[in-house]
Amino acid sequence: MFHIGGMDTFEGVSESAEGGVGVGEVRNNVVDSDPSNNNNAVVTQTGKRRRKLTSAVWTQFEILPIDENNEQRAKCMKCGQKYLCDSRYGTGNLKRHIESCVKTDTRDLGQLLLSKSDGAILTRSSKFDPMKFRELLVMAIIMQDLPFQFVEYAGIRQLFNYVCADIKLVSHNTAKADVLSLYNREKAKLKEILGSVPGRVCLTSDLWTSITTDGYLCLTVHFIDVNWKLQKRILNFSFMPPPHTGVALCEKIYRLLTHWGVEKKLFSMTLDNASSNDTFVELLKGQLNLKDALLMNGKFFHIRCCAHILNLIVQDGLKHIDDSVGKIRESIKYVRGSQGRKQKFLDCAAQVSLECKRGLRQDVPTRWNSTFLMIDSALYYQRAFLHLQLSDSNYKHSLSQDEWGKLEKLSKFLKVFYDVTCLFSGTKYPTANLYFPQVFCGRRYFEKGKG
Template sequence: MENEEVMGGTSDPVDKLIDVDEDDDDLVEVELEDVPVTVGTQKRKAKRRKTSAVWAFFEMLPAKGDGDKPCCRCKKCGNKYVSPGNYGTGTLKRHVESCYKKRTNDVAQLLLGNKDGSMSVSSSKFDPDTFRELLVAAIVMHDLPFRFVEYVGVRAIFSYLRSDVVHITRNTAKADTLKIYKRERDRIKSMLKSAPGRISLTSDLWTSIITDGYMCLTAHFLDKNWVLHKRVLNFCLMPPPHNGISLSEKIYNLLCEWGIENKVFSVTLDNASSNDTSVDMLRTQLNIKKALVCQGDLFHLRCCAHILNLIVQDGLKEIDGVVQKIRECIKYVKGSQGRKVKFFDSVKQMSLDGKKGLRQDVPTRWNSTFLMLESAIFYRRAFHHLELTDSNFKHCPIADEWNKAEKISTFLAVFYDATCVFSGTKYPTANLYFQQVFMVYLTLRQGSESEDEYVRRMAEQMLVKFEKYWSEFSIVLAIAVILDPRFKLQFVDFCYKKLYGVGGSYEYLKVREKLFALFGEYVSNVPTPSSTTNNRGKAVQDLQFKSFSKETMFVMKEFDCFESDDVVGQTQKTQLELYLEEPRMDRNAKLDILSFWKGNQFRYPELAAMVRDVLSIPISTVASESTFSVGGRVIDQFRSALKPDVVEALICSRDWLYGDKDLAESQLDDLTEDIMKMDINKENNDEPPSMGSNADMV
């Protein structure tokens, strides 16, 4: 009976273990299994081949008992499956697709975790490859040294968590980092190539702790979904000389390496004479290839944040005595713990809110000086009380000096607000800048007519510098705000008349002329998404007409002629004119301008193409400068021997993998130093106030 069942039945054990997949063309030889086969009353062992490619990723497990079904195990993750037999290998194939599909991008996301600090992805199976990728990604993410993987304590932790873990060396970690950089570089190059619009650039120079010069080149662009992107393209060694010729050649060569030399719209640089020379040469090179719009008239922009800093620094020289006195007051309080306790007692005696931070400025950053003045004025009465109780405190300003500081602080508030916009890490679109510059200019003109002599002198000094630097490219800022449906041309007209009176009409007409000239370039030269849409619409139209009779088509053409006769004599308006003639939106409306133009890109295709390029213009080099803070951590005094290509791989990979997550978003308050965190509302607080960071301040 046993023989008959085996020989004549349809469930032969050989068929259960061997899967011949007719749909699988890629057959590989994997392993041979010994399978018992019954012939008559005797058993023999026959070796059969597994022909499906999926068996390259699985290994067969020995059967635990005679009645158990054969099982297999994934070589990568260790998951076990019952051997499919006659039912095909579809389950195994789906597992292979999901198991081997993981990439380092997923590992990067895993490191980011959730808001509560937990990991966003978890797995009960240990994967050595994923562990290695996580380790290298952590080095990139947290600016760790490569020798981190060789720390005895770190290796002890890894061995405790997994006894069979394979430790890697610093050279292996470095090689893996370079692999990540090369792969991500190809991805960024593809992203730049597929960007529908032009690309704006920022660039700046930085000197490392060992005096090596580095250049940071950053790209700013909108993708097809109207999402604004910032990507550090290069952080490369820039050997001397750092003159205009060398800078222009370096930037041009980098653009050619990325393949975007024909897609550049503008470049924003720091205010330096060498940069002016390099921009002129770079503009000439690109104009030879006819790669710029308007022959490069809007190509060069100066960093707004730097210009504003220069303007205010000139003005602060007029009140340097008052600022210096307040600075000395704060230095005195900071000098010892005993002085802090005395000052804290004065704060309580004057019934002031001790939660507001007392800050010391960084003299080269005027906005930190503004914050210092603001906090010192708040504790004005506490300083007076300290002067009475501490005979060694001799720097307290007199009443007239405090009044002067208050007026200067009020005057500088507008400049501080503008700096916050210009220097934001999550920088806004270009349409928001014109309002800030207008308010700054208006404040300066009003200040130059102030009754207070020191305010007037300060404003006049600042006004000269403002007109020197900002008169040339205010047109770019004006064009950007015109493309905001809440402002349009009316706002530019209003601003110029407010500033110049009757003479504002000339400035307004100059902006309007440049606006229409720029739009004309896009109508005639720039390809837009409308071409694809029109072709698709034409195909649909042709398909519809194929179902019409000839008589019907003749009638429809007659209708077309009728419509044409109806509009005879009317001048066809451009998309820009139609947009400008539409009523403005409410100025206070909360508008996502990128979403607005995304929704109107098919209504105004040529205009939307221009908007895409203008709104992505960066008005400051803060995006490039923020990379230098990372560079300072990567090339510290202990890692100054890193080769330039490794430095670039670390910094660029960090930006490409984690830049959008703002892991270390810089705040303006980070430019200042908190002296103390004072909290007079705590009960039973017998100890002096502790030092606190800006993040702890309320």
């Protein structure tokens, strides 16, 4: 309290129209200095006590002392943001901050309802949206590759009922329909995106036969979107019945291109070096040129897969090496043949102080990079294999020291091709500009090793 010219002046606290408080000049007022009084009350000379601060905002804001500019501010107790709390402003700005505070816990128990069902107390959101639940359920089925019968499992239904007693459970037929509906919505969105692409798009395609002799075709589109970001989308993954000839491939791909509406926006198409692809590309170029849809009549339309070219080079080289790779393959098959052999090999690795977390890799003969990974893992366990040779008389595929040395040199050579193949296989960055320097480095390494 200050006494100036016979007049008592106090920077008092006044109630706002919204139930909060502000700070203004209150004349001829005296503050009750009794500490036992409530801090949120103001007493006048007439003895009348002003109303307490009842606004809910003051449970989350702290009133600060008056600053040098003679202004009163309040600080958020969660994020520390400061706001004016003068009576001229009220508490509207404070309430708006509470709704958008970045440190507000959305899991506040005040936002949950307690309900009782069959004697069990449940906690659930008061804003349960059945349609949102079905959408999330469909996404879970797709992401986790779950069967449609998943929604009818007794345990799952009990879990859903526990989460929300009023939930409406769906059948497997409804779940299937929801999945198809989601697919159609996402397909329409992708069509709209492709239609809005200002430039041209590039395609990649692959065709293979599964172990059940069924053929499958995958068609992927790559493009730069309006924000100049490289995008990749799978347009089709479907069953491809025989024959897998160039004519059949041309009919299938052209039908897909017209369905997606990109037949006039193509720039290039990358394929492997199968002979049927050469026939397919020539037929497709002829159809597209009739619509004048390709640049320079498709002179640079067909791009051969660099990773597949490297694969052919390495596969051809592996044919001419000795049987060291075959011995390693048979050794790993022997170790993994039974649980007893696995344990015995682990004991051998432990005796030579090798960690067993890395494991042995079995290769796929048609994939040379898996052969490199197999050799690399075997070299790590070289001493374990040597110990197994001494302790297991049934192990007949042991390698000599000279053969281990050859495998070590082969691994270093294949490592170069492996790194280049991984670089070429990237999907989040352009790869055409990487071809020449990487192949040149591989050739230099080959010539250096040869010399």
